[in-house]
Amino acid sequence: MTRRHDGARRVSEVVLETAGLSRRFGGLAAVDGVSIRCRHGEVHAVIGPNGAGKSTLINLLSGDLRPSQGTVTLFGRDVTGLSSDAISRLGVGRSYQKTNVFLPFTVFENCRLAAQARMGSSMRFVRPAHAYREVAEAARRAIDAVGLGARADTPVAALSHGEQRQVEIAMTLATNPRVLLLDEPLAGTGAEEARAIVALVAQLARDHAILLVEHDMDAVFAVANVLTVMTNGAVLASGTPAAIRGNRAVQEAYLGTDEPGAA
Amino acid sequence: MTRGALRLVAVLALAALLLALPLLAEKYYVQFATKILIMAIFAMSLDLLVGYAGLVSLGHAAFYGLGAYALALLSPQYAGANLWTSLPLAVGVAAAAALAIGSLALRTSGVYFIMVTLAFAQMLYFVFHDTKFAGGSDGMYIYVRPVAAILGWQPFSLEDIRHFYYATLALAAGTFVALAVLLRSPFGKVISGIRVNEHRMRSLGYATFRYKLVCFAIAGGLAGLAGYLAAAQHGNVNPDMMGWHLSGGGLMMVILGGMGTLTGPVVGAVAMLALEVAFQGVTKHWQLLMGGFIVLVALFLPRGLIGLAAAARRRREPGP
Numbered sequence: 001m002t003r004r005h006d007g008a009r010r011v012s013e014v015v016l017e018t019a020g021l022s023r024r025f026g027g028l029a030a031v032d033g034v035s036i037r038c039r040h041g042e043v044h045a046v047i048g049p050n051g052a053g054k055s056t057l058i059n060l061l062s063g064d065l066r067p068s069q070g071t072v073t074l075f076g077r078d079v080t081g082l083s084s085d086a087i088s089r090l091g092v093g094r095s096y097q098k099t100n101v102f103l104p105f106t107v108f109e110n111c112r113l114a115a116q117a118r119m120g121s122s123m124r125f126v127r128p129a130h131a132y133r134e135v136a137e138a139a140r141r142a143i144d145a146v147g148l149g150a151r152a153d154t155p156v157a158a159l160s161h162g163e164q165r166q167v168e169i170a171m172t173l174a175t176n177p178r179v180l181l182l183d184e185p186l187a188g189t190g191a192e193e194a195r196a197i198v199a200l201v202a203q204l205a206r207d208h209a210i211l212l213v214e215h216d217m218d219a220v221f222a223v224a225n226v227l228t229v230m231t232n233g234a235v236l237a238s239g240t241p242a243a244i245r246g247n248r249a250v251q252e253a254y255l256g257t258d259e260p261g262a263a
Numbered sequence: 264m265t266r267g268a269l270r271l272v273a274v275l276a277l278a279a280l281l282l283a284l285p286l287l288a289e290k291y292y293v294q295f296a297t298k299i300l301i302m303a304i305f306a307m308s309l310d311l312l313v314g315y316a317g318l319v320s321l322g323h324a325a326f327y328g329l330g331a332y333a334l335a336l337l338s339p340q341y342a343g344a345n346l347w348t349s350l351p352l353a354v355g356v357a358a359a360a361a362l363a364i365g366s367l368a369l370r371t372s373g374v375y376f377i378m379v380t381l382a383f384a385q386m387l388y389f390v391f392h393d394t395k396f397a398g399g400s401d402g403m404y405i406y407v408r409p410v411a412a413i414l415g416w417q418p419f420s421l422e423d424i425r426h427f428y429y430a431t432l433a434l435a436a437g438t439f440v441a442l443a444v445l446l447r448s449p450f451g452k453v454i455s456g457i458r459v460n461e462h463r464m465r466s467l468g469y470a471t472f473r474y475k476l477v478c479f480a481i482a483g484g485l486a487g488l489a490g491y492l493a494a495a496q497h498g499n500v501n502p503d504m505m506g507w508h509l510s511g512g513g514l515m516m517v518i519l520g521g522m523g524t525l526t527g528p529v530v531g532a533v534a535m536l537a538l539e540v541a542f543q544g545v546t547k548h549w550q551l552l553m554g555g556f557i558v559l560v561a562l563f564l565p566r567g568l569i570g571l572a573a574a575a576r577r578r579r580e581p582g583p
Contacts, residue, residue, distance in 0.1 A: 085464075113464075125450050127448060
């Protein structure tokens with residue numbers, strides 16, 4: 001276990017780690033030999049231009065895609081090639097870039113279903129689902145965490161796009177994960193909602209390991225402890241926000257001449 | 264009256280009508296009502312797959328037929344099988360077959376699932392059609408209906424058409440209630456989630472295949488129950504009971520009545536069988552009329568006949 005001191009805060013062990021992770025689609029290497037580490041209590045942001053392979057990387061970590069090469073280690077256990085449901089049950093929660101929810105169901109039912117996934121087996125056929133108090137409470141907590149309490153009984157299809165993004169995150173939280181994979185949680189949100197989500201991510205970082213893919217550089221530099229920059233499927237640079245900001249290769253490849261996060 | 268009270272009155276009136284039917288109606292209608300109830304069980308079981316789990320099966324008659332053949336094979340030639348052992352066995356055989364077929368068919372989805380379920384059902388059809396062990400294409404006769412004897416005591420006799428009707432009514436009502444309970448349970452919520460977004464269900468941690476398989480087996484078992492009753496009622500079984508005609512007919516009942524509801528398939532079964540008789544009285548080309556009717560429902564009532572009631576209710580009490 002790697003332990004180190006980062007300022008005043010002690011950062012604990014690596015919970016999610018990849019080594020030489022690759023995924024090819026035909027001749028294209030969408031993810032090409034990526035090795036990254038996510039630690040408990042830390043936000044690890046992955047940035048890079050469109051098509052850099054960030055979403056593919058998350059899909060490899062969550063089990064939505066199987067890697068062509070390389071390994072994924074979760075809590076010290078090799079989980080390479082496990083299905084998405086198995087990885088989820090091991091304590092990994094992911095949100096999707098394109099809202100991926102149950103549109104006809106209410107906000108509460110979306111989160112209740114998510115929380116129910118953690119009550120062991122759902123092969124229970126008699127007692128009504130809503131009678132499982134612990135599940136309902138976990139759903140309520142997740143809904144309150146994203147600030148959608150007033151909308152709990154509204155069908156998700158009737159919500160604004162920004163609110164649907166919040167449901168997406170609430171569902172992920174309702175599964176009580178220890179590792180969060182957030183794929184552009186701010187995409188399509190208004191300024192107000194975006195601020196709330198950034199604050200939530202910062203708060204969640206205290207007791208989760210978070211891998212964050214995000215295009216909003218202000219948000220990334222506000223919450224990230226570690227940054228990895230990807231281009232063409234490979235890691236261009238990795239380090240603290242300050243180091244990345246000062247990295248010439250990164251500036252040329254991606255960040256442009258404007259200093260990121262300065263606004 | 265509030266809506267809840269109105270509904271209670273309607274349900275009680277319907278129950279009273281169903282219970283009184285054998286006392287009021289002629290023999291023919293009691294048998295016809297029994298047939299409708301059997302088809303209602305079949306349609307409800309199919310709707311569990313189509314309307315709730317989003318699994319469009321075109322081979323559901325296979326399990327109906329297996330339930331029917333199970334009774335035929337379990338019946339001694341000149342005596343009735345014991346109801347209390349043969350019924351659970353028939354349901355079990357159908358559920359086990361569904362478990363086996365589902366474990367392969369559920370590896371596909373969408374239009375491939377439709378094709379694979381159809382293919383399995385046709386395979387079973389030809390097994391019974393082309394081999395002699397169950398009478399081949401002629402099928403088998405059941406000369407004596409199952410006997411409801413418990414240690415020599417016989418609470419009712421299925422040879423009496425009224426008793427048969429009440430037994431079928433109890434089983435249909437039981438199926439309805441059991442499915443209503445099931446659909447509110449954690450399991451029911453999972454299969455509805457799978458219908459809406461299976462991908463997300465998996466990423467939430469549900470091993471969706473297992474839930475679909477259990478759902479498929481439950482639906483198959485209930486179809487077997489319907490087949491068992493049909494075999495007992497008609498006194499014979501034949502390969503057509505697992506043919507794609509019946510699978511398609513089941514789908515029509517579900518869609519006609521309104522899928523994704525429990526009353527829908529029941530209404531669909533009533534409508535299909537009643538209209539069949541009504542149209543047959545008009546012309547021998549009655550299937551043309553039936554086809555036209557189904558086209559009209561599909562065009563103007565996308566939610567089925569049950570959607571008509573919902574629309575009427577909305578018109579009466581303008582929404583918020």
